[in-house]
Each structure stands twice: as C-alpha cells, then as structure tokens.
Amino acid sequence: MAFTFKKEEHLCSRQLIDRLYTEGHRLMVFPYSVQWMTLESGEPLRNSATQPLSHPATQVMIVAPKRKFHHAVDRNRVRRLTRECYRLRKHTLYDFLQQHGLALVFSMVYIHNEIMTFDQLGHKMDKLLAALQKDIRAHQQPTP
DSSP states (O other): OOOOOOGGGBOOOHHHHHHHHHHOEEEEETTEEEEEEEEOTTOOEESSSSOEESSOSEEEEEEOOTTTOOSHHHHHHHHHHHHHHHHHHHHHHHHHHHHHTOEEEEEEEEOOSSOOOHHHHHHHHHHHHHHHHHHHHHHOOOOO
C-alpha cells in the first residue's frame, strides 16, 4: 500500500458528515475526539452524490477548532501534523477493514489546547487507530 492521502480519502460529503454526527459512535483518545461510523457492505463511499468510490476503505475528516486555535496558522499546523501521522499509519486500519469487509467514515477533532510534536502525535495516532479497531470490533454485530 502506498503511503498517500488522496482526495478520495477525504470526507467531503455533507450528507455523510451529517449522518456521521447523528448515527455515529464516539471515541476519545487524547488529544483527539473521534466520531466514527461503519457503512453497510452494499453502500459505497461517495465523494459526491453521483460518484461512487471503489478504492478507499475509509474517508476521514480532520478538524482543528477555531475555539482552541485562534490563528489560522496554528489550525493549519495541527491539521498538517495529524494528516501526516494518519497517512503513515493508516495501513494498519486498512488491513483491519479489509479483513472484516467494512468501509469506515470518521472524523478526528483535535481537542488539546497546545500543539504537540510530530513524535508525540505519532504515538497518539497509534493508540487512536488501535482503540478504533477495538471499538469497531465491539460494535460489530455477529453474522448468523
């Protein structure tokens, strides 16, 4: 798997975002608050109403709130660091989703007041992805 983070992997669909925040599950792994939702096997991920996507197993939205970081440069830095940490570690999540035949939509909201270093965020991202996999397993319904 290539270590990329393409446009198809970005969560942009307003309908899917609204559905994520109404029907999704919540997970807290400091410094992130994660809202996630698995999609049914017959429901493809879409980047718009007409274009189904076949490749990505997940779509992600990364949020750095203006309430915590008043300067755009700080919000951009947090999002850039988070994207890079996710990009380098997403293969573990993709392997898990592929084994279980799932598609995942989630958002990561940075909730800490200060910007952490890249190494610290990388360690936290490992914990986040492991906790996300554990939470997905717990909420997965057994098939008859």
